[in-house]
Amino acid sequence: MFEIKNVSKQYNGEFALDNISSKLGQGLNFIVGASGSGKTTLLKIISGMEQDFDGEVYYCGKDIKKLTSNEKSYFYNNTFGFVWQDFNLLEDLSVLENVLLPQYLKNKQNQKNANKILKELKIFDLAHRKVNSLSGGQKQRVAIARELMKNPKVIIADEPTSALDEKNSETTMDILKAISKNRTVIVVTHDVNLIDNDSNVIDLDEGEFVSLPQNNVTKTEKLTYSESHRLSIKNAFTMTKSNVKSKFGRFFVSALSLMIAGILLLTTVNGTVESSSQGDFDELIDTYGDGLKDISIVSSFTSAGGVGDNQEEKPNADVSQDIDGLYDKYVGDKRVDFTAFLQAFDNIKVKVSGKEYQIQGSGTVPTINKLVAGKMPTGKDNEVVVPESFVKSMGISNEQAIGKQIDFSSGIFNWDTGEPVLKDASITAIIVGVADNTISSEFTVDDSFFFSKAALHDLRRQAGIENEAMNFLIRAKTPTDMISIKDELNEQGIVPLGQFELVEDIVRLNEQTTEQSGSASMFIGILAVVMVIAISLITGFMRKREFAIYKVSGFNNAHFSLLNLTEKITEIMTAILLMLVTSPLINIATKSLFNASILNSKMLISGVLFIALVGVAAYVSTAIAFIMTKTTTALKTGDK
Ligand SMILES: Nc1ncnc2c1ncn2[C@@H]1O[C@H](COP(=O)(O)OP(=O)(O)OP(=O)(O)O)[C@@H](O)[C@H]1O
Numbered sequence: 001m002f003e004i005k006n007v008s009k010q011y012n013g014e015f016a017l018d019n020i021s022s023k024l025g026q027g028l029n030f031i032v033g034a035s036g037s038g039k040t041t042l043l044k045i046i047s048g049m050e051q052d053f054d055g056e057v058y059y060c061g062k063d064i065k066k067l068t069s070n071e072k073s074y075f076y077n078n079t080f081g082f083v084w085q086d087f088n089l090l091e092d093l094s095v096l097e098n099v100l101l102p103q104y105l106k107n108k109q110n111q112k113n114a115n116k117i118l119k120e121l122k123i124f125d126l127a128h129r130k131v132n133s134l135s136g137g138q139k140q141r142v143a144i145a146r147e148l149m150k151n152p153k154v155i156i157a158d159e160p161t162s163a164l165d166e167k168n169s170e171t172t173m174d175i176l177k178a179i180s181k182n183r184t185v186i187v188v189t190h191d192v193n194l195i196d197n198d199s200n201v202i203d204l205d206e207g208e209f210v211s212l213p214q215n216n217v218t219k220t221e222k223l224t225y226s227e228s229h230r231l232s233i234k235n236a237f238t239m240t241k242s243n244v245k246s247k248f249g250r251f252f253v254s255a256l257s258l259m260i261a262g263i264l265l266l267t268t269v270n271g272t273v274e275s276s277s278q279g280d281f282d283e284l285i286d287t288y289g290d291g292l293k294d295i296s297i298v299s300s301f302t303s304a305g306g307v308g309d310n311q312e313e314k315p316n317a318d319v320s321q322d323i324d325g326l327y328d329k330y331v332g333d334k335r336v337d338f339t340a341f342l343q344a345f346d347n348i349k350v351k352v353s354g355k356e357y358q359i360q361g362s363g364t365v366p367t368i369n370k371l372v373a374g375k376m377p378t379g380k381d382n383e384v385v386v387p388e389s390f391v392k393s394m395g396i397s398n399e400q401a402i403g404k405q406i407d408f409s410s411g412i413f414n415w416d417t418g419e420p421v422l423k424d425a426s427i428t429a430i431i432v433g434v435a436d437n438t439i440s441s442e443f444t445v446d447d448s449f450f451f452s453k454a455a456l457h458d459l460r461r462q463a464g465i466e467n468e469a470m471n472f473l474i475r476a477k478t479p480t481d482m483i484s485i486k487d488e489l490n491e492q493g494i495v496p497l498g499q500f501e502l503v504e505d506i507v508r509l510n511e512q513t514t515e516q517s518g519s520a521s522m523f524i525g526i527l528a529v530v531m532v533i534a535i536s537l538i539t540g541f542m543r544k545r546e547f548a549i550y551k552v553s554g555f556n557n558a559h560f561s562l563l564n565l566t567e568k569i570t571e572i573m574t575a576i577l578l579m580l581v582t583s584p585l586i587n588i589a590t591k592s593l594f595n596a597s598i599l600n601s602k603m604l605i606s607g608v609l610f611i612a613l614v615g616v617a618a619y620v621s622t623a624i625a626f627i628m629t630k631t632t633t634a635l636k637t638g639d640k
Contacts (some may be wrong), residue, residue: 001023001024001025001026001059001060001184002023002024002025002046002057002058002059002154002184002186003023003056003057003058004020004021004022004023004024004042004046004055004056004057005021005055005056005057005058006019006020006021006054006055006056007019007020007021007042007045007053007054007055007056007057008020008053008054008055009038009041009045009050009053009054016038016041017038017041017042017045017053017204019055020042020055020202020204021055022202024046024184024186024200024202025184025200026180026182026183026184027180027181027184027185027198027199027200028176028177028180028185028187028196028198028199028200029184029185029186029187029199029200029201029202030186030187030188030189030194030195030199030200030201030202031043031186031187031188031189031201031202031204032188032189032190032192032195032201032202032203032204033190033203033204033205034190034205035190037204037205038204039188039189039190039204040158040188042188042202042204043156043158043186043188044632045057045064046059046064046156046186047064047080047082047156048064048067048072048075048080049631049632050632051064051065051067053065059075059079059154059223060223061223062223069556069557070556072556073229073551073554073555073556073559074225074229074554075554076551076552076553076554077102077105077150077229077553077554077555078150078151078152078225078229078554079150079152079153079154079223080150080152080153080154080155080156081147081148081150081152081154081155081156082147082155082156082157082158082552083140083143083144083147083155083156083157083158083160083176084143084157084158084159084160084635085158085159085160085162085163086163087136087139087140087142087143087163088143088545088548088549088552088635089131089139089142089143089146089549090131090246090546090549091130091131091132092130092131092132092246092247093130093131093242093246094127094128094129094130094131095118095123095126095127095128095129095131095134095142095145096114096118096127096128097242098131098142098143098146099114099117099118099142099145099146099149100114100149101146101549101550101553102146102147102149102150102553102554103149104231104235104236104238104239105228105229105230105231105235105553105554105555105559106228107228107230107232110149113149114145114149115127117145117148117149118145121141121144121145121175122141123138123141123142123145126138126142130246135168136163136164136165136168137164137165137167137168137171137172140160140163140164140168140172141171141172141175144172144175144176144179146553148179150554152183153183153184154183154184154185154186155176155179155180155183155184155185155186156186157176157185157186157187157188158188159188159189159190160172160173160176160187160189161173161189161191161194162189162190162191169191169194173194177196229554230559231555231558231559231562231563233562233566236562236563236565236566237566239563239566240563240566240567240570243567244567244570250539250542251570251571251574252574253535253539254535254536254539254571254618255571255572255574255575255578256575256578257531257532257535257618258532258571258572258575258611258614258615258618259575259576259578259579259611260528260531261528261529261531261532261610261611261614262528262575262579262607262608262610262611262613262614263579263586263590263598263607263610264524264525264527264528265525265528265529265610265613265614266598266603266606266607266610267590267593267594267596267598268520268521268522268524268525268528268594281478281479281506281510284479284502284503284506288499288502289369289370289438289439290369290370290475291367291368291369291439291475292479292499292502292503293337293475293476293477293478293479293481293482293503294473294474294475294476294498294499295473295474295476295482295485295486295489295496295497295498296342296471296472296473296496296497296498297323297326297327297471297472297473297474297489297494297496297497298323298342298471298497299320299321299322299323299467299469299471300318300319300320300321301318301319301497302318302319319495321493321494321495322469323469323471323494324468324469326472326489326494327339327341327453327470327472330474330485333485334477335476335477335478335481335484335485336474336475336476336477336481336485337475337476337477338371338376338475339376339472339473339474339475340366340368340376340385340450340472340473340475341450341451341453341456341470341471341472342365342366342470342471342472342473343365343366343412343451343456343459343460343470343471344364344365344366344412344413345366345410345411345412345447345449346361346410346411346412346413346422347361347410347411348361348408348409348410348447348449349408349409349410350386350390350406350407350408350409351406351407352394352404352405352406352407353404355394357390357393357394359387359390359446359447360446360447361447362445362446362447364445365471366437366445366447366448366449366450367437367439367445367448368385368435368436368437368448368450368473368475369435369436369437369438369439370435370436371385371433371434371435371436372388372398372434372435372436373398373399373401373402373433373434374398374402374431374432374433374434375432375433376432376433376450377432377433377450377451377452377453377455378432378452380452380454381430381452381454381455382427382428382429382430382451382452382454382455382458383429383430383431383432383451383452383455384406384408384429384430384431384432384449384450384451384452384455385431385432385433385434385435385449385450386401386406386431386433386434386435386449387434387435387437387444387445387446387447387448387449388434388435388436388437388444389437389444389446390446391434398434401431401434402431402432402433402434403430403431404430404431405428405429405430405431406428406429406430406431407426407427407428408426408427408428408429408449409424409425409426409427410424410425410426411423411424411425412424412425412459412460412462412463412465413463414463414464414465415465416464416465416466416467423462423463423464424462424463425458425459425460425462425463426459426462427451427455427458427459429451429452429455433450435448435450453470456470457470474496479503479506479507480507480510482498482500482503483500483503483504483507486498486500528614529614529617532614532617532618532621533617533618533621535618536617536618536619536621536622536625537621537622537624537625539622539625540621540622540624540625540626541625543625544625544629544634545634545635547560547625547626547629547634548629548630548631548634548635549635550563550626551629551631552631552635557623557626557627560623560626561623564619564622564623564626565619567622568615568616568618568619568622569615571615571618572611572612572615575611575615576607576608576611579604579607579608579611580604583598583599583604584599586598587599
């Protein structure tokens with residue numbers, strides 16, 4: 001039972017309702033009056049949709065003004081049913097799906113009850129028809145059926161017959177009359193012909209009573225909170241399935257936008273930056289070999305026309321520098337791939353398992369293109385990395401060579417006097433690695449043996465060399481690392497040797513393109529996220545009416561959050577699937593647009609993560625659209 005006490009409502013200083021007091025109870029109640037007399041305003045106040053008014057309204061002793069949004073959603077799902085002038089059905093769903101809508105918040109859908117109600121209202125045969133194919137009269141019966149599924153104590157009907165012809169109006173009123181036998185039915189209408197003598201009537205004119213209610217309401221209902229009021233994950237997925245089926249185009253556009261945004265983020269954040277550097281460097285390495293990243297550190301060399309950054313023409317000069325201690329400094333450096341001593345040997349003889357091998361001399365310092373097996377010597381024991389050509393001459397594989405012991409003897413030039421003096425030296429060492437010694441992709445330096453620090457010390461000691469500092473090379477991990485080590489050495493007054501000019505240009509160019517593509521990436525990335533947010537907000541606001549129907553069916557923000565989550569999970573999964581299926585095609589596009597290939601597991605996993613990330617943005621945007629939906633503005637009320 002409703003008690004209305006001194007209710008007033010003003011819009012812009014004008015009274016829509018002026019000090020109304022009344023009681024409404026079980027049976028048929030009419031609120032009548034001319035257009036603009038305040039009928040709809042009173043209805044909104046009674047139902048709790050409008051809580052900003054003067055005075056008080058109680059339903060079974062419960063202050064309607066103080067209903068929280070959760071209490072309201074409980075009332076809308078269990079206690080109040082709404083019948084509208086333009087039905088407010090979900091037009092793309094079937095009759096049954098519409099009728100079951102409030103039931104999704106119950107633990108069990110009462111399909112039997114749905115069938116019974118559909119039969120009573122003579123629309124059982126239409127159960128699987130889409131609502132948009134029905135006539136107005138049929139739609140109104142579907143709407144009433146949906147509300148009866150709530151088994152509500154109150155039915156609030158706003159101009160329920162004004163969109164119907166005479167016959168359908170009569171049928172609808174007959175149904176409402178039948179329902180009112182054990183319920184409170186409140187009908188707002190401007191059509192006084194609908195009123196019979198048994199009904200309770202509130203007649204309004206310009207917000208005031210014209211006539212007071214004729215019937216005194218005596219019977220009171222008890223307010224009960226028995227039903228559960230939650231959306232299960234299963235029901236959320238069932239609703240999602242219906243929504244996807246009924247609005248496949250909308251769903252597909254959302255999923256597609258997630259996929260496109262994910263790919264854009266992927267190629268800009270992950271792809272371009274990496275590939276712009278990698279492409280250029282790979283080309284250089286193809287031409288020059290891995291030795292391009294070598295830095296040679298030698299204690300003396302002859303400089304051609306100036307040293308360091310000084311590019312002026314100068315006569316050749318002998319440069320001596322103190323490189324003592326530098327080897328140990330760079331051995332464990334994280335920018336360094338490996339280090340190797342550059343000791344030249346003359347007339348090398350190697351004995352393995354009793355067999356002697358003569359190694360062809362090259363007259364140059366040892367060279368390494370890359371290590372093809374094992375590791376570089378650590379420096380602690382007598383270890384050696386041997387040339388691949390030597391392993392071949394032994395007739396074994398590179399892997400089989402590892403661990404073999406060799407007896408190595410050769411001549412070593414001693415320059416201590418300023419003149420080269422050839423001295424003999426020999427050592428027994430274990431093979432720890434095999435190196436490819438190709439230079440300029442044509443020649444191999446077959447006498448390139450790289451010894452550990454301990455072994456080389458021993459050999460040099462035998463040759464009578466007193467100078468402790470041994471020439472060595474550093475193989476930098478990346479061209480950027482190479483330049484950073486070179487700069488560091490220069491600061492210490494050391495002039496290293498290497499292809500610095502070539503690499504430096506590429507590094508600089510790369511830094512520039514990285515910076516440029518970085519800002520382009522940022523722009524495209526932001527654009528991708530904005531696109532998803534915009535599409536989600538637009539679709540969200542296009543669904544305003546649908547959201548309002550959810551709300552008057554009892555869905556609160558928590559219920560919708562779960563439905564939103566299941567919808568977004570479905571969209572994200574579809575977007576991921578789309579990406580995987582179309583990845584070869586996308587790859588062609590991203591390669592030509594961003595020079596980035598997405599066809600590898602790292603990129604695809606990142607793609608999945610980015611799609612999920614933009615999915616979160618879409619989730620939040622849709623949630624905002626739902627929260628901002630006001631039922632009173634989203635649903636048409638009154639006589640329009
Ligand atoms: N949101 C609003 N903002 C400003 N004025 C409003 C608003 N809603 C209603 N009004 C005004 O309040 C008065 C009562 O409106 P209400 O819709 O309650 O009348 P009604 O009797 O239901 O009319 P109708 O039969 O045409 O639907 C009218 O003058 C109307 O213009």
